[in-house]
Amino acid sequence: MPASPQTAPPAFADATDRLTDRIGDTPLLRLPHVAAHLPGGVTLYGKAEHLNPGGSVKDRPARAMVRAGRRSGAFAEGQTLVDATSGNTGIAYAMLGAAMDFPVRLFVPENATPERLATLRAYGADLVLTDPMDGTDGARRQARALAEAEPERFFYPDQYNNPANAQAHYDTTAPELIEQTNGQLTDFVAGLGTTGTFVGTARRLREAIPAARCHTLQPGGPLHALEGLKHLPTAETPGIYDAELADTHRTCPTEAAHVMTRRLARAEGLLVGASAGANVAAALEVAEERADAGQEACVVTVLCDTGTRYLNEDFWGES
Ligand SMILES: Cc1ncc(COP(=O)(O)O)c(C=O)c1O
Numbered sequence: 001m002p003a004s005p006q007t008a009p010p011a012f013a014d015a016t017d018r019l020t021d022r023i024g025d026t027p028l029l030r031l032p033h034v035a036a037h038l039p040g041g042v043t044l045y046g047k048a049e050h051l052n053p054g055g056s057v058k059d060r061p062a063r064a065m066v067r068a069g070r071r072s073g074a075f076a077e078g079q080t081l082v083d084a085t086s087g088n089t090g091i092a093y094a095m096l097g098a099a100m101d102f103p104v105r106l107f108v109p110e111n112a113t114p115e116r117l118a119t120l121r122a123y124g125a126d127l128v129l130t131d132p133m134d135g136t137d138g139a140r141r142q143a144r145a146l147a148e149a150e151p152e153r154f155f156y157p158d159q160y161n162n163p164a165n166a167q168a169h170y171d172t173t174a175p176e177l178i179e180q181t182n183g184q185l186t187d188f189v190a191g192l193g194t195t196g197t198f199v200g201t202a203r204r205l206r207e208a209i210p211a212a213r214c215h216t217l218q219p220g221g222p223l224h225a226l227e228g229l230k231h232l233p234t235a236e237t238p239g240i241y242d243a244e245l246a247d248t249h250r251t252c253p254t255e256a257a258h259v260m261t262r263r264l265a266r267a268e269g270l271l272v273g274a275s276a277g278a279n280v281a282a283a284l285e286v287a288e289e290r291a292d293a294g295q296e297a298c299v300v301t302v303l304c305d306t307g308t309r310y311l312n313e314d315f316w317g318e319s
Contacts, residue, residue, distance in 0.1 A: 019099045023059040024172045026051050028180040028300070033267035034260070034284060041296035044287050046264075046280060046303040047177065050272050054092045056305035057173075058085075061196050062092030064168035065157040066100065075155035080105050082147055082154040084130075084139035087116040088228060088305050089159055089194075094123035105154075107139040107146075113227070115309050137236050159194045161239035169200025173302075177201070178208050181298055185209060186290070189250075189283040189301040191217040191229045191275050195241040197302060202245040213247040217282040220253040225313075228275045228304060250285065252278040258315035260284075261307070265316075271307035274315070279304065 016022060027048045035044040049057035069075025081093055084107040097104035104125040108117065111132035120127055130139040140160065147156030159165045177185055188205055190198040202214035219226045222234040232241075243249075254274070261277030264270040283301035290297035310316075 019053055020063060020096065022053050023063050024052070025176060028177065029268075029270070029303075031264075031268055031270075031280065034263060034280060035287060038287055038291050042287050042291045043298050044280075044283055045181070045298070045300045046270070046272075046276070046283075047173070047300065048270075048303050050270075050276070050303050050306040054088075054095045055309065056088035056091065057197055057302055058088040058092045058305075059095070060168040060172055061159060061162075061165040061194075062089055062096055062157075064164040064171070065159065065162050066093075066096055066102075068162075068164035068167075069155055069157060075102075075157075079155045080126075080153060082106070082143050082156050083159065084108070084136060084141075084143040085159070087112050087120075087309070090125065091116065091119055091123070093157075094120050094125035097125065098123050105146075107143040109134070109136060109139050113310060113312070115311065119309070135235075136230075140236075159196065160236070163240060165194055165196035166200035166203070166240050169197050170204045171200075173197065174201045174204030174208070177205070177300055181300065183209060184298045185212055185300050186295075186297045187213050187215060187283070187286050187299040189215045189217060189279055189286055189299065191226070191252075191279050191282075191302075191304070192232060192241070193228045193230055193275075195238045197304075199240055199242050199245060203242070206245065213286075214245055215248045215250055215282065215286055216243075216246045217250045217252055217278060219278070220251045225254045225315075226252070226257055226275050226278055227273065227310075229278065248286075250282045252281050256281050258318065262316065262318070264303075265307060270303060272303045273305040273307055273310050274313075276303040276305065 031044045052059040080103040082105045090106045110129040147154040222231045257278035260281040279301040287299040
């Protein structure tokens with residue numbers, strides 16, 4: 001006898017049994033070994049965004065941009081989502097496309113790590129590889145050109161200029177941090193890529209905790225190996241960026257980020273990517289400044305993605 005169509009979820013289903021509802025609400029982890037030399041009143045925390053279902057912080061904005069597109073009608077049923085991404089947002093779109101039944105086409109620089117490309121293909125995304133010399137900006141130009149040529153076929157979320165990107169962090173990341181620190185957060189540090197994480201989180205934190213200080217982080221120069229991060233002076237500034245939200249702007253050389261990424265794995269048991277290492281290195285600098293000034297502090301940063309995406313990189317073997 002053919003099964004009858006399911007009309008109601010089974011009795012054991014709860015409100016969070018859908019993949020799309022398991023994005024966010026990530027743990028806030030203390031980093032006791034990395035911060036061991038700091039006085040007791042200064043604590044360092046990482047928001048464990050690598051534990052999102054897609055393995056990165058970008059699950060949050062990807063879901064928000066898809067939902068906003070559906071709500072506004074910009075992303076109609078039957079349309080294909082097209083975008084350019086160095087990886088994590090693409091992985092999030094590919095995952096959501098599978099879970100929410102929409103096709104995904106991604107323009108990705110050919111030098112994205114093989115693990116990332118394989119992951120995108122595993123989720124069933126359609127990939128267009130672009131010239132690595134053109135970087136993510138080049139991939140973005142091509143995605144935009146396709147969406148403009150055939151607007152009836154494609155939805156282009158344009159994460160660099162889509163307010164829903166930062167809004168995702170305003171609506172979810174920041175309230176979680178406020179609750180997880182009982183409002184005691186003194187400093188927030190985030191690296192800049194599309195800038196959504198920093199802008200959305202800092203905007204809400206500034207409203208809720210006016211004394212909190214917010215710090216941006218960028219690679220030290222245009223040639224760096226910190227995937228996901230941008231050296232803004234030599235890149236197109238994202239439309240959603242708001243530099244006014246920052247109290248300080250910091251840089252982190254690739255080497256220092258790699259040293260911290262290894263330390264996070266070996267001293268804290270946290271297998272995360274190099275942008276997380278850069279974030280923690282900068283957050284530690286902020287915490288040390290607080291300690292030097294004799295102040296108490298609760299410094300929070302973001303562990304952006306899982307280190308399993310970078311296992312073939314040489315820096316794991318360096319001492
Ligand atoms: C690994 C990684 N770190 C950091 C970032 C930066 O986050 P945002 O785009 O919110 O600035 C990204 C963005 O793609 C990323 O993939």
